[in-house]
Amino acid sequence: MTIQNTFEILKNHFGERWSTSQTDLENHGHSESYFPTHAPDAVVYPLTTADVVYIVNVCHQSKIPIIGYGVGTSLEGHTSAIHGGICVDFSKMNKVLEIDPSNMSATLEPGVTREQLNHELRHSGLFFSVDPGANATLGGMASTRASGTTSVRYGTMRENIQSLEVVIANGECINTNTKAKKSAAGYDLTSLFIGAEGTLGLITKITVKLHPIPELITSGVVAFDTINDAVQAVQDITYMGIPIARLEFLDEKSVEAFNAYSNLSLPVKPHLLFELHSSEISANEDIKSFKSACSEYGGIDFKWSTKEEERKELWALRHKGYYAILASAPGKRAIVTDICVPQTKLGEAVSETQKDIVKSGIAGPILGHVGDGNFHAILLVDPENHQELKAAKSVAAKMAKLAIRLGGTCTGEHGIGMGKIDFMADQHGHGWNVMGNIKEALDPYNIMNPGKIIKRN
Amino acid sequence: MTIQNTFEILKNHFGERWSTSQTDLENHGHSESYFPTHAPDAVVYPLTTADVVYIVNVCHQSKIPIIGYGVGTSLEGHTSAIHGGICVDFSKMNKVLEIDPSNMSATLEPGVTREQLNHELRHSGLFFSVDPGANATLGGMASTRASGTTSVRYGTMRENIQSLEVVIANGECINTNTKAKKSAAGYDLTSLFIGAEGTLGLITKITVKLHPIPELITSGVVAFDTINDAVQAVQDITYMGIPIARLEFLDEKSVEAFNAYSNLSLPVKPHLLFELHSSEISANEDIKSFKSACSEYGGIDFKWSTKEEERKELWALRHKGYYAILASAPGKRAIVTDICVPQTKLGEAVSETQKDIVKSGIAGPILGHVGDGNFHAILLVDPENHQELKAAKSVAAKMAKLAIRLGGTCTGEHGIGMGKIDFMADQHGHGWNVMGNIKEALDPYNIMNPGKIIKRN
Numbered sequence: 001m002t003i004q005n006t007f008e009i010l011k012n013h014f015g016e017r018w019s020t021s022q023t024d025l026e027n028h029g030h031s032e033s034y035f036p037t038h039a040p041d042a043v044v045y046p047l048t049t050a051d052v053v054y055i056v057n058v059c060h061q062s063k064i065p066i067i068g069y070g071v072g073t074s075l076e077g078h079t080s081a082i083h084g085g086i087c088v089d090f091s092k093m094n095k096v097l098e099i100d101p102s103n104m105s106a107t108l109e110p111g112v113t114r115e116q117l118n119h120e121l122r123h124s125g126l127f128f129s130v131d132p133g134a135n136a137t138l139g140g141m142a143s144t145r146a147s148g149t150t151s152v153r154y155g156t157m158r159e160n161i162q163s164l165e166v167v168i169a170n171g172e173c174i175n176t177n178t179k180a181k182k183s184a185a186g187y188d189l190t191s192l193f194i195g196a197e198g199t200l201g202l203i204t205k206i207t208v209k210l211h212p213i214p215e216l217i218t219s220g221v222v223a224f225d226t227i228n229d230a231v232q233a234v235q236d237i238t239y240m241g242i243p244i245a246r247l248e249f250l251d252e253k254s255v256e257a258f259n260a261y262s263n264l265s266l267p268v269k270p271h272l273l274f275e276l277h278s279s280e281i282s283a284n285e286d287i288k289s290f291k292s293a294c295s296e297y298g299g300i301d302f303k304w305s306t307k308e309e310e311r312k313e314l315w316a317l318r319h320k321g322y323y324a325i326l327a328s329a330p331g332k333r334a335i336v337t338d339i340c341v342p343q344t345k346l347g348e349a350v351s352e353t354q355k356d357i358v359k360s361g362i363a364g365p366i367l368g369h370v371g372d373g374n375f376h377a378i379l380l381v382d383p384e385n386h387q388e389l390k391a392a393k394s395v396a397a398k399m400a401k402l403a404i405r406l407g408g409t410c411t412g413e414h415g416i417g418m419g420k421i422d423f424m425a426d427q428h429g430h431g432w433n434v435m436g437n438i439k440e441a442l443d444p445y446n447i448m449n450p451g452k453i454i455k456r457n
Numbered sequence: 458m459t460i461q462n463t464f465e466i467l468k469n470h471f472g473e474r475w476s477t478s479q480t481d482l483e484n485h486g487h488s489e490s491y492f493p494t495h496a497p498d499a500v501v502y503p504l505t506t507a508d509v510v511y512i513v514n515v516c517h518q519s520k521i522p523i524i525g526y527g528v529g530t531s532l533e534g535h536t537s538a539i540h541g542g543i544c545v546d547f548s549k550m551n552k553v554l555e556i557d558p559s560n561m562s563a564t565l566e567p568g569v570t571r572e573q574l575n576h577e578l579r580h581s582g583l584f585f586s587v588d589p590g591a592n593a594t595l596g597g598m599a600s601t602r603a604s605g606t607t608s609v610r611y612g613t614m615r616e617n618i619q620s621l622e623v624v625i626a627n628g629e630c631i632n633t634n635t636k637a638k639k640s641a642a643g644y645d646l647t648s649l650f651i652g653a654e655g656t657l658g659l660i661t662k663i664t665v666k667l668h669p670i671p672e673l674i675t676s677g678v679v680a681f682d683t684i685n686d687a688v689q690a691v692q693d694i695t696y697m698g699i700p701i702a703r704l705e706f707l708d709e710k711s712v713e714a715f716n717a718y719s720n721l722s723l724p725v726k727p728h729l730l731f732e733l734h735s736s737e738i739s740a741n742e743d744i745k746s747f748k749s750a751c752s753e754y755g756g757i758d759f760k761w762s763t764k765e766e767e768r769k770e771l772w773a774l775r776h777k778g779y780y781a782i783l784a785s786a787p788g789k790r791a792i793v794t795d796i797c798v799p800q801t802k803l804g805e806a807v808s809e810t811q812k813d814i815v816k817s818g819i820a821g822p823i824l825g826h827v828g829d830g831n832f833h834a835i836l837l838v839d840p841e842n843h844q845e846l847k848a849a850k851s852v853a854a855k856m857a858k859l860a861i862r863l864g865g866t867c868t869g870e871h872g873i874g875m876g877k878i879d880f881m882a883d884q885h886g887h888g889w890n891v892m893g894n895i896k897e898a899l900d901p902y903n904i905m906n907p908g909k910i911i912k913r914n
Contacts, residue, residue: 191648441898
């Protein structure tokens with residue numbers, strides 16, 4: 001069958017939900033990143049799993065690439081159609097199908113966004129914890145093994161997905177797990193598809209785990225003289241079992257940007273933003289222990305609140321961080337890095353990175369999820385200035401290599417896509433071949449998001 | 458190369474650590490279960506990863522099966538050499554290599570047992586949480602995705618392994634992960650090998666996650682009129698976010714056996730055994746909330762303690778449960794079932810199972826990890842009595858099918874081995890083929906523990 005024939009078949013089947021308009025193609029050819037646009041040849045909007053099975057069967061027969069698409073907030077070129085093919089846009093599969101408080105779970109279509117999900121949960125006493133910066137879709141978050149500020153307590157997507165429905169390359173539809181809390185029945189297919197970036201199949205349904213809303217939430221901020229002091233405090237806090245739910249780090253440059261953007265006057269020092277999830281009775285004691293651990297390492301300018309309005313303001317600060325940093329350098333765009341190292345190496349990783357950034361001549365405030373050893377430098381560049389772009393890419397590459405050298409990973413939460421693929425051999429050695437073997441076994445024609453995670457001719 | 462040649466090569470290489478003595482072979486041909494002995498053709502005792510690589514390379518060339526062996530406490534025939542081959546006994550690879558409190562982890566060889574590990578951790582303020590009944594090796598526990606009484610709070614082996622070193626079928630040695638707390642760098646190989654029962658490779662090193670010892674531990678017991686009451690209470694407790702660390706269920710028959718074995722006088726009613734891990738300040742409030750949730754559903758005869766001696770006694774009761782039940786029927790052996798269902802289906806699953814057991818005419822007390830929806834019937838049979846054996850196997854099969862029908866799994870924590878393999882198609886559908894594809898990709902000659910999890914000719 002020729003590609004033309006295949007397209008004709010799909011067009012006839014999907015009618016208005018099949019698009020080859022130039023705008024549509026270009027909009028789906030990139031995501032929030034500095035990568036050039038690689039537009040797909042067509043965009044299709046499935047409504048059901050059966051639609052997805054239909055698409056995959058047709059593409060499988062014609063060996064046409066298939067790229068899943070949520071809302072395009074990924075950062076490493078995950079949605080670029082580098083070998084052309086069909087973009088499967090899940091925006092019309094956006095229903096929460098079931099909220100099941102008794103089993104502490106919800107089942108939903110992949111196009112549901114995290115904010116939408118929490119909105120629908122608002123009367124249940126439960127919440128979904130994973131909160132990457134963007135209001136991403138759950139399908140995208142599952143596919144990149146996303147995490148966020150609460151992962152230090154509640155885990156990443158790996159820990160918060162109960163089960164997936166996936167259409168694999170041969171058109172079969174599988175359920176990776178049941179609703180039982182644990183299982184020892186064979187290989188862990190759920191984990192295999194989480195973080196596979198659509199290279200092994202298309203996720204068509206997700207059952208996520210939910211958590212009870214804590215009785216009392218305390219949010220706050222504390223300043224330190226050096227990064228190492230902050231990191232040391234974090235280690236003690238972890239060790240003491242204080243119920244930390246969020247633990248974010250800002251370097252001096254980020255604090256400057258925050259101050260300017262939100263008209264604040266935080267001291268220009270490294271800061272921790274934190275949140276504790278306590279029972280009412282223990283909240284006072286928890287904050288006391290937290291404070292005392294910070295004081296040990298010179299923590300000052302300690303402010304906190306249990307009032308919802310004030311807490312929200314504080315976290316808005318963090319969630320607006322990216323925009324505050326962008327606003328600090330008008331006209332620039334950002335290359336966002338994402339390394340994660342063992343807790344004990346975090347101080348070293350941050351200070352080496354700061355030195356590299358200074359040397360490079362570009363601006364690059366640092367913030368991150370310090371409780372997980374994960375941080376981002378927001379490298380600010382003029383995309384037209386090749387010198388700057390080159391310098392930023394060089395810093396990003398150095399960071400990835402530094403993370404691997406310190407026994408960590410080139411990406412904590414953004415994924416590999418095409419942006420990090422050149423670090424896979426270095427980080428995984430023969431393990432990358434094992435991934436390649438799995439890819440080949442499940443997708444012999446390499447039609448599932450080709451060119452991401454795995455390199456194949 | 459003939460098998461004789463291969464054996465000669467290995468014998469020369471391993472000297473005294475190569476055995477074909479009849480006793481050794483028979484001892485390694487079964488584990489703690491009712492399966493008949495399937496002895497391997499030889500047993501080898503590696504000391505290092507390099508030894509394991511050597512063994513695998515030689516066996517790969519000659520297409521000889523390799524079966525990993527810890528201390529033989531698995532329950533589904535995992536270590537049976539049903540196609541002959543070489544048993545790799547890890548008892549001499551039993552060193553804790555590193556305790557790393559700052560990264561809350563420990564790295565160890567696969568022959569380390571869980572009690573040994575916690576003994577070595579005794580001065581660290583940290584503990585390793587997963588506690589199956591047996592004093593199993595960590596290699597075995599990783600391979601069966603084991604769990605235990607604390608999994609309701611701290612998770613199973615899936616949540617408590619940071620990274621694995623694995624020798625795969627082609628002799629390559631890979632590390633599945635780094636020590637960074639999270640990573641989005643490609644497929645989750647760690648999860649793939651956890652629960653793979655040695656069918657994809659041999660685990661040669663494990664980095665586990667550790668937890669801080671809680672400030673205050675409260676253990677106790679409470680009786681209910683019916684199973685459903687207990688299950689309802691458990692649901693409320695989970696929902697309220699009470700810091701439950703253990704939550705075990707005993708039915709009337711188990712309580713009878715416990716009373717007789719330990720000279721107790723618990724009321725002959727369904728019971729919950731529980732443990733809360735609290736901060737000192739919140740402990741009183743936690744136990745109050747727990748008690749009130751139980752009272753809502755008629756919980757009575759509530760006893761608890763925070764004293765270490767009394768707590769240990771209580772959990773000894775639970776950990777001796779299997780032997781108490783065996784002692785209740787002298788001369789009998791046990792077939793231990795292991796199903797796990799969604800929390801909301803637990804009451805139904807237990808009462809249907811009890812009815813089936815009564816109908817079968819054999820004795821079968823029930824106990825389990827009610828916080829996870831996982832329970833075991835200990836079916837007591839005279840192994841020489843074919844009628845009884847048949848009845849027990851029929852109850853076990855009905856339970857597995859019941860679990861699948863209720864949206865659960867045929868095994869919560871014991872694994873598939875050869876004992877549950879006939880339920881895989883029913884539970885996973887095409888997902889089982891996907892597992893088969895992965896197996897074939899990573900082990901094309903089917904030398905890694907053949908006949909377990911996957912069926913292949």
